[in-house]
Amino acid sequence: MRTEYTTCPLCEATCGLELTIEDDRITRVRGDRQDEFSKGFICPKGASLGQLDADPDRLAGPVVKRDGEFVPVSWDEAFRIVDEKLNSYADRNQIAIYLGNPVVHSLAGGLYAGPLRKALRSRNVFTASTVDQMPKHVSCGYMYGSIFSIPVPDIDRTDFMLILGADPFSSNGSLWTVPDAPGRLKALQKRGGSFVVVDPRRSRTAAAADEHVPIQPGTDVFLLLALIHEVFASSLVSLGRLEEHVAGVDEVRALVADFSPDAVSARCGIPAETIRSLAQRIAAAPRAAVYGRIGTTTVDYGTVGSWAVDVLNALTGNLDSPGGMMFPLPVHSKRGRGTGSGFETGRWTSRVRGYPEIMGELPAVTMADEIETPGEGQVRALITVGGNPALSVPNSARLNEALSSLEFMVSVDPYLNETTRHADVILPPPPPSRRDHYDLAFFNNAVRNVAKYSRAVIPLEQGRLDETDIFFRLTTILLGMGPAADLDAIAAFQLASLQEKAGTSFELDGITREERLLDFKLRTGAYGVSLQQLLDNPHGIDLGPLCERIPEILRTPSGKIELAPAFIAADIPRVLAGLSTVEEGMVLVGRRHLRTNNSWMHNVPSLVKGKQLCTLLVNTDDASRLGLVDGGAAQVTSRVGKVEVTVEVTDDISRGVVSMPHGWGHDQPGTRLTVAREHAGVNVNLITDDLRLDPLSGTAVLNGIRVQVMPA
Numbered sequence: 001m002r003t004e005y006t007t008c009p010l011c012e013a014t015c016g017l018e019l020t021i022e023d024d025r026i027t028r029v030r031g032d033r034q035d036e037f038s039k040g041f042i043c044p045k046g047a048s049l050g051q052l053d054a055d056p057d058r059l060a061g062p063v064v065k066r067d068g069e070f071v072p073v074s075w076d077e078a079f080r081i082v083d084e085k086l087n088s089y090a091d092r093n094q095i096a097i098y099l100g101n102p103v104v105h106s107l108a109g110g111l112y113a114g115p116l117r118k119a120l121r122s123r124n125v126f127t128a129s130t131v132d133q134m135p136k137h138v139s140c141g142y143m144y145g146s147i148f149s150i151p152v153p154d155i156d157r158t159d160f161m162l163i164l165g166a167d168p169f170s171s172n173g174s175l176w177t178v179p180d181a182p183g184r185l186k187a188l189q190k191r192g193g194s195f196v197v198v199d200p201r202r203s204r205t206a207a208a209a210d211e212h213v214p215i216q217p218g219t220d221v222f223l224l225l226a227l228i229h230e231v232f233a234s235s236l237v238s239l240g241r242l243e244e245h246v247a248g249v250d251e252v253r254a255l256v257a258d259f260s261p262d263a264v265s266a267r268c269g270i271p272a273e274t275i276r277s278l279a280q281r282i283a284a285a286p287r288a289a290v291y292g293r294i295g296t297t298t299v300d301y302g303t304v305g306s307w308a309v310d311v312l313n314a315l316t317g318n319l320d321s322p323g324g325m326m327f328p329l330p331v332h333s334k335r336g337r338g339t340g341s342g343f344e345t346g347r348w349t350s351r352v353r354g355y356p357e358i359m360g361e362l363p364a365v366t367m368a369d370e371i372e373t374p375g376e377g378q379v380r381a382l383i384t385v386g387g388n389p390a391l392s393v394p395n396s397a398r399l400n401e402a403l404s405s406l407e408f409m410v411s412v413d414p415y416l417n418e419t420t421r422h423a424d425v426i427l428p429p430p431p432p433s434r435r436d437h438y439d440l441a442f443f444n445n446a447v448r449n450v451a452k453y454s455r456a457v458i459p460l461e462q463g464r465l466d467e468t469d470i471f472f473r474l475t476t477i478l479l480g481m482g483p484a485a486d487l488d489a490i491a492a493f494q495l496a497s498l499q500e501k502a503g504t505s506f507e508l509d510g511i512t513r514e515e516r517l518l519d520f521k522l523r524t525g526a527y528g529v530s531l532q533q534l535l536d537n538p539h540g541i542d543l544g545p546l547c548e549r550i551p552e553i554l555r556t557p558s559g560k561i562e563l564a565p566a567f568i569a570a571d572i573p574r575v576l577a578g579l580s581t582v583e584e585g586m587v588l589v590g591r592r593h594l595r596t597n598n599s600w601m602h603n604v605p606s607l608v609k610g611k612q613l614c615t616l617l618v619n620t621d622d623a624s625r626l627g628l629v630d631g632g633a634a635q636v637t638s639r640v641g642k643v644e645v646t647v648e649v650t651d652d653i654s655r656g657v658v659s660m661p662h663g664w665g666h667d668q669p670g671t672r673l674t675v676a677r678e679h680a681g682v683n684v685n686l687i688t689d690d691l692r693l694d695p696l697s698g699t700a701v702l703n704g705i706r707v708q709v710m711p712a
């Protein structure tokens, strides 16, 4: 029996875990109280890591589909098949790739997803970003010149927070790495501050807030523009230190001219007085932070809304200011030069619908179009890595059909699930306990500048491959180097080139090639921290609170914050048109539960036991009007399909709004998910619409779907 420390890889909070290991099994999980960042916080998902890790349904080795059945094969054989099949396409656009959420939660994905995408050389790159946060990348890309410059609420020093479309008490924060978000929000209240939550549902976060402002789904953009309008109208603009670094203030004033609190009030379902008062409170608070998440991104006007959040923070003196919204400087990153070539979208367009490329990818909602539509460049093969698009992308019925029509599909995934059942080859990565961990993605969003590296707590069994090897192998296959290239030699060459380019010649720390690559990134990073230092500090290191980063972080050609980028301004007329569009009927939104993680943790018994989590929340008045009863079944119909789902009657949701979580629907044939199958739930993406997206970011509309609801 031994104790090991690691970081939970399951959500963005990066909590430190203290694991008890017996006979190569995790037998106990506790929050690591010595963790420099999370200080012992843990949630039910982290606590179930042992069960998740030892899930008997995990694939133990690669499998290949033969006559409709998956049979085990050696890694060599699996890669030989992948090499033969993928390299049979002369036109690389015929191969698509879909990268899912866990890719950003692993060192393997952090180091190698980029090279893999590059090696593929296909226009058909899809990721979960376009069912998630892409609008924020786009708005920040145009405002600051870099898609990764996303400011986060400096929660520990703020006095007032306005939270829109996020439920950090359930999600534990997103684009905001904030272990123990509930504790930190309560601490804000304890020190005399307050927070307000805008949400059509009384979420756990809304219930804990000082004020809950219910809103009509999909209308946050109008509210945000009205808040900006009020900041101008009441002369509350106070740029402070940013004054000399900001361009476009007058343009913003003109852009919000039509969005007074009175003009948006009815559309948002929020009294104009409340809007004015919110603007006053943001401006009056010594330090305030406005934060918007999934309810503001996966909507019709996701990019304008995401932009408006930052504009509001900037105009009220809360951008890049302690206690406001700040830009982290992670240990593996370098400081910037204050100017750059900026950001553009639309360098190419999708073949079928002509959607513009964004960050080198195309909207996930158009994946089925590209697979189904004949012609030159039609997608015939697919690589999925850590993704379950069969459940997570709108119009799932259609996408499932499309996936089953592919000539070849390879999935890097530990499970045989709704997506990978369509694969010809599945390459399973090892469970979390067997892999090294450093959060290349989430330290970018952390509320303190922190770093932590943990080696695998249990050695990888003979015959298993680390996910870094799987990524690397696929990359070399796509580079035409065959299924058995010498990966160590390639990595050594890559490191030597990196050192040469950087003008360094370190003796690098680390026992694997990935450790050496990470060490290189760390030592050439802003603080010059080494891997050895992280190894010597198993509970992480804390480099202090967030610091001001403007203008150094800017990469716009002007060297300024572009407060009114032309690309975003051009969408305002569409937003204005939307202000007067009122549709009839019920509106569907999503939600998360503390015990779920998108689609893939429903196979963990402790997380799915008890009350069913996949229900349709219906307001009490709507329920009686529609003849729905608690525990009964409702039929929910949209343009694309219909589902039957169990009703949960509650006053916690606004009238006219229904809520259903995503990631369920585990009753599909051909999967191996013993526990999840017994708690199948219903796939909400059977009724979300693949034709609806925010055109600026290609992001699916997952909140604000018109539906008809009736007793089933």
Ligand SMILES: Nc1nc2c(c(=O)[nH]1)N[C@H]1C(S)=C(S)[C@@H](COP(=O)(O)OP(=O)(O)OC[C@H]3O[C@@H](n4cnc5c(=O)[nH]c(N)nc54)[C@H](O)[C@@H]3O)O[C@H]1N2
Binding pocket: 011, 012, 101, 132, 164, 165, 166, 167, 168, 170, 171, 172, 173, 174, 198, 199, 200, 201, 203, 215, 216, 217, 218, 219, 220, 293, 294, 295, 296, 299, 589, 590, 591, 592, 593, 594, 595, 596, 597, 598, 659, 703, 704
């Ligand atoms: N427990 C758990 N944690 C998770 C995940 C999970 O599945 N389970 N998933 C992870 C992932 S991938 C992500 S991206 C993050 C997301 O993290 P969050 O953005 O915090 O996501 P949610 O918890 O779904 O909270 C979104 C809230 O928006 C509300 N909402 C819906 N539509 C609207 C709208 O139009 N306007 C407003 N103002 N509100 C609206 C919903 O009622 C809900 O309360 O969570 C991460 N963490």
Ligand SMILES: Nc1nc2c(c(=O)[nH]1)N[C@H]1C(S)=C(S)[C@@H](COP(=O)(O)OP(=O)(O)OC[C@H]3O[C@@H](n4cnc5c(=O)[nH]c(N)nc54)[C@H](O)[C@@H]3O)O[C@H]1N2
Binding pocket: 099, 100, 101, 102, 103, 106, 128, 131, 132, 133, 294, 385, 386, 387, 388, 389, 391, 392, 393, 412, 413, 414, 415, 417, 419, 429, 467, 590, 591, 597, 598, 599, 600, 661, 662, 663, 684, 685, 688, 702
């Ligand atoms: N209607 C609706 N749809 C939504 C959302 C919503 O709010 N409403 N939210 C959207 C959001 S924010 C997101 S992020 C997406 C998520 O969408 P996806 O990323 O497509 O789906 P996940 O459910 O995260 O599935 C993760 C997959 O990775 C596998 N996996 C788990 N661990 C590992 C690992 O270590 N390595 C590898 N290679 N694979 C692993 C799992 O078995 C699973 O197949 O869903 C989106 N879909």
Ligand code: SF4
Binding pocket: 008, 009, 010, 011, 012, 013, 014, 015, 041, 042, 043, 044, 045, 046, 047, 172, 179
């Ligand atoms: S909050 Fe997130 S990182 Fe922390 S224990 Fe839970 S799942 Fe893991």
Ligand SMILES: [Mo]
Binding pocket: 101, 132
């Ligand atoms: Mo997400």
